[in-house]
Amino acid sequence: MRVLALLDGTQADPDSPLIRVDDLGLMRGDGVFETILVVDGKPRELGPHLDRLARSAALLDLPDPDRAGFERAVDVVLANWSGGREIALKLVMTRGVEGGDGTPTAFALGMDIGPKVxxxxxxxxxxxxxxxxxxxxxxxxxxxxxxxxxxxxxxxxxxxxxxxxxxxxxxxxxxxxxxxxxxxxxxxxxxxxxxxxxxxxxxxxxxxxxxxxxxxxxxxxxxxxxxxxxxxxxxxxxxxxxxxxxxxxxxxxxxxxxxxxxxxxxxxxxxxxxxxxxxx
Ligand code: PLP
The missing domain is CATH 3.20.10.10 (D-amino Acid Aminotransferase, subunit A, domain 2)
Incomplete structure (x- = not known):
């Protein structure tokens, strides 16, 4: 099971294309991310993860992440999750598209946790x-x-x-x-x-x-x-x-x-x- 949400609070289909081919996250790995554990609907250490996302963004000279937007996207993922008790919740923010206006690409993606874990x-x-x-x-x-x-x-x-x-x-x-x-x-x-x-x-x-x-x-x-x-x-x-x-x-x-x-x-x-x- 996977649930994908954008920072404006909308949901997107995780099986459909979302990222442009000229996104610098894709072209150069230029962006930051976090992976958060959610248990029974409660994200663990969400505050420290968002703090660390901001710290990583600063180290890469990226804009300050939209914290309220990420919190909104997290809420949407949690509200629409119907999978297992635990979620691996990924927050991603890239430098956006090459030659663009610098607007980051950002999303939250909830995923099942595999048997290997x-x-x-x-x-x-x-x-x-x-x-x-x-x-x-x-x-x-x-x-x-x-x-x-x-x-x-x-x-x-x-x-x-x-x-x-x-x-x-x-x-x-x-x-x-x-x-x-x-x-x-x-x-x-x-x-x-x-x-x-x-x-x-x-x-x-x-x-x-x-x-x-x-x-x-x-x-x-x-x-x-x-x-x-x-x-x-x-x-x-x-x-x-x-x-x-x-x-x-x-x-x-x-x-x-x-x-x-x-x-x-x-x-x-x-x-x-x-x-x-x-x-x-
Ligand atoms: N060190 C590195 C390089 C990592 O990528 C991670 C997490 O993925 C950690 C340490 C552990 O961090 P956390 O406990 O916040 O997941």
Whole structure:
């Protein structure tokens, strides 16, 4: 099931053409997006997602997204959804058509969540570490690389996932060349050790994750220590849990890294899922 809505509050047919061939989102991946989890009609972290959309747009020198328009489109998708309990709700905004007046193309698209997501949430997954080719300081030094923006140019991230599949895994932990953990292609890395959760700082050029933030809020309230600190790849092998946090997949534990089994984290993972769900 899919429901498509435009920012003026109208619905559109998701099976019919909508985007012009000269749209810069299509031609150059020039635009920004968000993917939001909706459960039982309630979008999770909608405010932080809209904030992040605005942040990404600013990094790309795009106009400020029409927040009220996106909220209207979200409402239309939710009001017309008759599918399952959960929706992956995508908000997209591009730079509009080439040579146009700069009016962005924008829409909200609700989609079903596939069986692979449910399987990964339940069973965890195997990941590989892959060099992302970025080093600390690059985000400030080279803002044109758009590090930490959720731009539509995700071809590199998807290529990394295909490389993971070639290596017999289904996910990626990106690293710096010097062996520091960055993020997944569509997720934030969270490491549990005792009652401490750690995630790498987004100043390394990472997307600030809304799921990780929600988990850290809940964990801090429950008395855990939460810290934003660099994490070395070597530290992943003896952690109590290595988790990939992302809106649609929620918290997925990594059970195997670069072909090596990690310590069994099923219990810790269940505890973290309970903490995360307590936010909603
Ligand atoms: N990092 C990257 C590169 C992502 O694309 C995503 C989400 O797709 C995340 C982290 C996780 O962000 P969130 O938890 O807000 O979905």
């Amino acid at each position: 449910h399987a990964q949430r339940a069973e965890g997954l195997a990941a590989v570490t892959l060099d992302r080719g970025i080093e600390p300081g690059l985000m400030e030094r080279a803002p044109w690389l758009l590090l930490s923006a959720k731009s539509l140019s995700y071809a590199v991230n998807m290529a990394a996932l295909r490389e993971a599949e070639r290596r017999g895994a289904s996910e990626v932990v990106f690293t710096t060349s010097s062996g520091s953990v960055l993020e997944g292609p569509t997720s934030t890395v969270v490491v549990a050790r005792g009652k401490t959760l750690t995630t790498p700082p987004h100043s390394l050029g990472l997307l600030p994750g809304t799921t990780q933030a929600a988990l850290f809020r809940a964990a801090a309230r429950a008395g855990w220590t939460v810290e934003v600190e660099p994490v070395a790849v070597d530290d992943l092998y003896d952690a109590d849990a290595v988790v990939l946090a992302s809106s649609v997949r929620k918290l997925t534990r990594v059970h195997t890294l670069d072909g090596k089994a990690l310590p069994d984290s099923a219990g810790v993972h269940a505890e973290l899922v309970e903490l995360y769900e307590s936010e909603y």
